[in-house]
Amino acid sequence: MNAAHVPAMDGAHATRSLLGVDFHALPAGRAIDILDAHVRHRVPIKVAFANAHTLNTARVNPRYREVLQRFAVFNDGVGVDLASWLRFGERFPDNLNGTDFVPAYLERTLLPLRIFMLGTRPEVIGRAFAAARRRFPRHEWVGCRDGYFSRDEEDELLATLRAERIDLLLVGMGNPLQELWIDRCAAASRATACIGVGALLDFLAGEVGRAPAWVRRARLEWAWRLLLEPRRLWRRYLVGNATFLWHAWRERR
Template sequence: MLTTPSAHSRHNLNVDGVSINVPSMPDAIASVIDAAQRGENFSVCTLNLDHVVQLRKRSDFRNAYQRAKFVTADGFPIVILSRLVGTHIKRTTGADLIEPLCAEAQRRNLPIFLLGSNNVTLAETVKALSQRYKGIRFAGFFAPGPDFDPYSPEADFAIESIRRSRARLCFVALGAPKQEVFAARCLDQLEGTGFLCIGAGLDFIAGTQTRAPTITQKVGLEWAWRMLKNPRRLAPRYAKCMVVVPRLFVRTLPQIISARTRTAA
């Protein structure tokens, strides 16, 4: 049974201008399914440090975050900031949302569209999820090319495919910032579909990519595991992420002081 969002959801954490308004996995599942059942148009973003870096560079990416109905905390440093502020936010990634949402979608007969990755991954994902959640409805799927542009004719085709499918949920696995920008564009052109930005989540389910061990995820070192697997690509990215941490702390300091003042009073 779904739970209603907790009382902590009233105390959002603001990270560099982005409000994290979904504090935990149960809150995320309840909020998304409730919105999907009401036939709302919405998007879900999961904030991490790499996104914070990119938000400063791309106005379309920031606009996509500002338009998202639900924002969770993906990065562990963001979770630490939340604890300093007293909001008790728990790490909730796009990949972690997929299966719980599929379970609820199956129970409530909500059709799902899969967008991103490649045809092999999509086929394997459909197969795996159909076996785990008997009767789940996949309205369609589409794997765009590697140079997908959210404003291209290929994106127009994807939007039309989603419209014809009448999906209530769409898992968008294009990587940031493409997936968030595409989801924001869909908000203007589609009705009754929720878009969840999930990164490599479909690849993890299909087995075409290996996720970090659970213990690594729990202690906040999934990023280190990923970097060791692909240092040439990820080391520069994570170096930029580390640089932004002190600035985030300074910008969050007024929230921390305010929270401590309330506690002391």
């Protein structure tokens, strides 16, 4: 490992703290370059994407908030963008949500990567893995495992990851579980970059559909998902977003 060759995560861009969580305010290209440098020089990095729901969880869960301090945290969604504007008078340079950023990284990285995919349900993970191999064929897709395993099975999984010398470990367990697992197991896995990808695996598998491009450009994908799954998501998006913005507004004072 040679950390001296890895550019600083913030560089000329500020680190912004929202509700006790530090974000790196980076354009997507800069974030991709830095992630590439970590992988090239095998300097471990843990990446999380935090949205309003993430920060609501961290606000009431001190352990989770403390764990996120050991991650490079990128901004996900319009909620944290508004909170940045309220607190600092400026929005983030780009929306670095994991569903878009991770595929962009896999397309634009200069490196052929050894990748392992971990998470989601047993009947979904295989479809997600096959879809990723078709979409990004220049990378070596080493293996996959669903997110339902015992501690004994976890030891075997970590041994496999160590033996395979993984460049990129994509973990889709939802938060806070995925970040807690990465924080506990990243060192034992010896994967260079561990990224909590949330629902990306479900999207890749076709289990969940993306909003049309114009909806995503308008930053309204949350509303699209709410229309599709109102009973499951109304509390997160309506109550949760209002709660988050209230606390973000209070923080500026």
